[in-house]
Amino acid sequence: MTVVDQKAPAVEPTMLDVAGTPVAVRRKGSGRPLLFLHGAGFTGQWLRFHEALAEGADVIAPETVGFGGTPLQDWLDGFDDLVLHVDDLRATLGLDEPFDLVGYSLGGWIAADYAIFYPERLRSLTLITPAGFPLEGSSVADLFHMYPDELFATIFNDMSNVGEVAPDPQDIEAAVKGYDEASTTARLVWDRRDDPKLPRRLRRVTCPALVVGAEQDRLIPDGAVDAYAAALPRADTVRIPGTGHALIIEQPGAVAKAVLDFQERVG
């Protein structure tokens, strides 16, 4: 295994002042602006997935409040706070025309909420193994009730690329960063791991949408992909063979291609 191949060339973040909140943003590529919202981890670096997206878009990858280089804020209490924050970020970035929004996992939930409240701002919405949708009879695996290696074993079906994101277990700073980010995630989802209001609200999303699923997601039940697609008025689905919940690490090229092809079709 060659470690060099597992990492994308580094892209350093710029700190933006978003309505008084400092936000770390990495940006690369050209073409239409694509705002990517990360999940509950895999922060602090430019991933191969970002790099693959940047081959077809102007990729803007902010770090959510309380993740990576963006410090936690007292006002962060729930998804509504993040929806308003993302819109402040959009204004700071000057995205005045409808843009492409992509969210992965926890970021998919935030993106879906943003699309519900600001449907007119979006040219397209892409949700990759998104969290948040309430499902009858199945529930999200308890990510707070596992050792880190168990969590990785749950979210990866193919471990060959895990080195891109797996922290060194001896690295105390990495453990503290992981704990702080999990603490932010707990603020958002500890009490409720889904939002029962989402199914009804998603009808407000009028732009074309794509829901990207894994072949077998052992963190968020696979049914969430079809359920999201059914609740969104104009959604397609695609599944990436051989992957689990960590599909953007497992198959960054295939996922990025699915996203870019879809955005191309939107025209």
Next chain:
Amino acid sequence: MSDMQFFHFGLMPYPFIPPGEEIQSTWVTLSNAHYDPKVGARLYKEYLDQAVLAEKLGYDGTCVNEHHQNAYGTMPDPNVMGSQIVARTSKIPIGIIGNALPLHSNPVRVAESVAMLDVLSEGRIISGFVRGTGMEYHSMRANPAYSRERFWEAHDLIIRSWTDDGPFAWKGKHFDVPYVNPWPRPYQQPHPPIWLPGTGSVETITEAARRRYPFMMVFAPLSFTKLNYEMYHRAANEAGYEASPEQLAFCVPTYVAETDEQAHAEAREHYLWLFHTGLKVPTYQLVPPGYVSGRSLRGMLEGRKRFRMKEHWELTYEELVQEQYIIVGSPDTVTEKLTIYAEECGAGIHVGSSMQVGNMPNWKVVKNMTLFAEEVMPNFRPSGNRPAWERGVPLPGAASLVEPIPA
């Protein structure tokens, strides 16, 4: 020799479960199918009889606490147990150490229950407040990320509900109560002593010292207890006073028998149950996200590395004895070890003397409690071996000892 107060404390475990090495945890996920209520009824009766015995033997207090969905301590409501002890005793102070404030949706309910017990007992209650263990945030679905905020807001609300005439409105971040007006009001004025048991977070220790609340270290090695007491002393100095022995408590399981050899022979398997099975808890249950700050976590991880600290269930019996997680021996040995806490640490409250642990049978508990009361306690008391409550000594943390915090 320095004075010390001795509080009886039993966790009220349900010990008839598989050994620690065979289960993921004794908390959260261990099926309650293991619980037989008929056995449970017998255990409760024994445990309560032991608390009553503590009064007869002249212990300075007896304690109960709150834990949820586990076999380590089957007291989800400490106030129910407190009420039983109030009814069955007449003099001994009862420490509720404590109610787990952040787990409850309305702190006024806690204020009411404790005030009821204080009135029923005519002022024998010590009101401990705790955050609850990390495990309880999983089993009660309370959000650990808000644990500390909720703890202090609930604390402030309860203290005000006991000290200000009601009704008043409470408008906080976590609690919004339009009419705070609990009846009854506490018997002790302005309110029962407050204790803060903990496992050693900077934030808790500093706040306890600032407010002159007795702080109790729970199940820690002597070296770590010392460090935390030093932190308390420093915080007290910063607040402009010297901490006194009745502000520093330590919860260390203690077993005394005729000789060292016999004490180890009698205690060993039960203390191993406590640490290897009762405290079998994976880290993700013990420290859920947000339960401590990132800064505290860094300190914990660095401390573990530096002191080579192990999880409770990884400690050998010899390590438990050597590091003084437990005290076991003849009356002389136990006296000598307690003297270290009194002389070197300035501690004045021993909690959990003679506590029942794990599957320790009733006869051993009674024997241990009796020997401890007759052979060890006199070494730390004025002649006559009378408990503090017979000598008119105020409860540790009583308002008469606590000066108001400067604004």
